[in-house]
Amino acid sequence: MRSPRLCALLVPVLLCALVAVPTVRPTQTTDDGAGRREDGDSELSAQVVRLYEDAALATQRYEAGRQKAEMQRARVRRFEDLLARERREIAVLHEDLGRIARSQYRDGGGLPLTAQIILADDFNDLMRGQHVFSRTTVAVNNAVDKSRRAEARLAADEAKAMAVRRKLERRSAELAVLKHDIEQTLDEARWQLQGRADASVAAGACRGAVRLDQPPQSPAAAWVTPVAVYELSAGFGSGGSRWANAHTGQDFAVPIGTPVRAVGAGRVVKVSCGGPFGIEIVVEHPGGYYTQYAHLAAVTVDQGEAVVPGQWIGQSGTSGNSTGPHLHFEVRVTPETGSAVDPVPWLAARGVPLG
Structure with missing residues (x-):
């Protein structure tokens, strides 16, 4: 028969041993809501x-x-x-x-x-x-x-x-x-x-930012196009059965996975996964303008992160209310929908003509 004293001594020893054993983590990390991704x-x-x-x-x-x-x-x-x-x-x-x-x-x-x-x-x-x-x-x-x-x-x-x-x-x-x-x-x-x-998008929850090796940035370029190679499709103000009103941005026809770039320096104020825009990013720029990048397949930045011109902030896709792979790009005077201006002359005024 074991003595009560021996049992009393074993209990704290076992507890210490359990605390000392390291927690085994899976090889793939999961999104914890703070921007980490699998x-x-x-x-x-x-x-x-x-x-x-x-x-x-x-x-x-x-x-x-x-x-x-x-x-x-x-x-x-x-x-x-x-x-x-x-x-x-x-x-x-x-x-x-x-x-x-x-x-x-x-x-x-x-x-x-x-x-x-x-x-x-x-x-x-x-x-x-x-x-x-x-x-x-x-x-x-x-x-x-x-x-x-x-x-x-x-x-x-x-x-x-x-x-x-x-x-x-x-x-x-x-x-x-x-x-x-x-x-x-x-x-x-x-x-x-x-x-x-x-x-x-179906879950209404972003999986977090992926981290890609960024290309060399040109220090002379204050503004750039949102994708490097593209064909222009639906333009600002155009009509369509998939929009409640006129089209609010400029579409760039690009394949899924095309790197999407921040058009200028700024700060990411929104990363969202759900709704008609699917996966979207909104960036605030100095001077009171905001740019939106929608229907993405992946994001490479977190909300609150500072970005520079040409930095990859996501990858294009066809998420949300989309008829096919493309980037929907907007310029707004507020971070919210309904304040868009025509992005083509806006970019042209900053030395970035589209064509």
């Missing part, structure tokens, strides 16, 4: 950015290879044209030799030169004619030989050009396959990113 989300967002870069590089290499192959095809065609010309000239020269031979036969009647000398009325005229004929024959033969040498060189150059062309076209085909594979992987990652955004 590691998987950050990895996915970063993967989309990397794939964008890989796809752009693959496209650039493919286009360069395709242009080289096209230039080589043009070179082969030039060699083919030159060869055809040389062969036509050789045929003409052969015809000239034939005419000379036929003329000699007609003039000499097919007689040997000795018989022609015996029968000739004027020996000097005969010898002059023979001399001219010999020189003409030699000249034509030399021209034929020169053309044949040129033909041989052109044929060798054509063969080399054809070999280079086939090599370039094989490389272009390989680059096309690589480009397609990267774009397919990128497309899958985009929609996976959008799926997580849709889940956040």
Whole structure:
């Protein structure tokens, strides 16, 4: 039977041991409402950015290879044209030799030169004619030989050009396959990113900010476009069945996952996930203006954070009341809906024309 005293001593020892054991945390962190996000989300967002870069590089290499192959095809065609010309000239020269031979036969009647000398009325005229004929024959033969040498060189150059062309076209085909594979992987990652955004919007709760490696910022640029490469779609004031009134911003048609930039220096005053704008960010700028970035797939900043011009603050998507992947961009005089002004002249006045 255990003594009461021993039990009394074991209780505090066990409690101390439990306190000393470290808490085991999962490998993926969850959003705690303070802007921290699951590691998987950050990895996915970063993967989309990397794939964008890989796809752009693959496209650039493919286009360069395709242009080289096209230039080589043009070179082969030039060699083919030159060869055809040389062969036509050789045929003409052969015809000239034939005419000379036929003329000699007609003039000499097919007689040997000795018989022609015996029968000739004027020996000097005969010898002059023979001399001219010999020189003409030699000249034509030399021209034929020169053309044949040129033909041989052109044929060798054509063969080399054809070999280079086939090599370039094989490389272009390989680059096309690589480009397609990267774009397919990128497309899958985009929609996976959008799926997580849709889940956040449905829950009405943001998953927190992902952290991406920021590109180098240009210190000279006070204002920039909200996306680097884009096509303009619905403009400010335009009508549409999906809006209760006129369109309140400028839409930029860009694929899901495109990095979205702060157009100028400011402070993030709102990060929201829900409602018609889906995932949205509002930034306050000096001078009393606010910019809104909506229908995002991910955010890379937290509310209250300071931003600089060109800083990536999110990734575009098609969350909320959206017909397809794009960035909805607004300029407002208050942080709330209903105070928007036309963003196109607003940006143009700050040295950022859209087009």
